[in-house]
Amino acid sequence: MYGPPGCSKTLTAKALATESGLNFISIKGPELFSKYVGDSERSIRQIFAKARSAAPAIIFFDELDALAIERGSGNAVADRVLAAMLTEMDGVEQRHDVIVVAATNRPDMIDKALLRPGRIDKIILVPLPDAETRREIFRIQFRKMPIADDISMEALVAKTERYSGAEICSVCREAALEALDENLECSHVTWQHFISALESVIPQTSEEKAKMYDEYGRTLRTTIR
Structure with a gap:
């Protein structure tokens, strides 16, 4: 793999x-x-x-x-x-x-x-996870954290294109930490906390690098034949 x-x-x-x-x-x-x-x-x-x-x-x-x-x-x-x-x-x-x-x-x-x-x-x-996979990762993460009503799942999915699964989990953790830094007794993680988290957690895989993996796959399969 x-x-x-x-x-x-x-x-x-x-x-x-x-x-x-x-x-x-x-x-x-x-x-x-x-x-x-x-x-x-x-x-x-x-x-x-x-x-x-x-x-x-x-x-x-x-x-x-x-x-x-x-x-x-x-x-x-x-x-x-x-x-x-x-x-x-x-x-x-x-x-x-x-x-x-x-x-x-x-x-x-x-x-x-x-x-x-x-x-x-x-x-x-x-x-890298596609839109449906990213949506499922957020859904799993949200089971473990209280989120406010202003959280848009679809907006988060759109904003995390080229994010890996680990990076999406990091965004959720960072958002929770942002909420605690703001108020130790907060009851929900809000949309603004996620916006701050997205600014600090940057995707490490560029579009060019993602294309390189596809090219490697074609090259390796050709070599094996």
């Missing part, structure tokens, strides 16, 4: 494990690197060994771009870690009932050898 930050890629992976009832092993890419020679590769082997012993299981690599950097980048440790991953994924020891899921914000940095059929061959774009 790839896409802009804050679009619930990690949450989607956890939901997949919960719905399927499989054992779930979550790994942050950077945490596997060690200054000691051989430690990083051993960690990769141990992860896959643990998954095989707990099969059926899902191994989830978060921030895959930090772990599977394209070979030849000048990072010898990263090259060895990637080689260990490739060996474990389709090498001598076959995986049994082990599913590998990964997430990244930078698909362009991942070595293409990892993205061929038999390894990570399903590439899914997790885009």
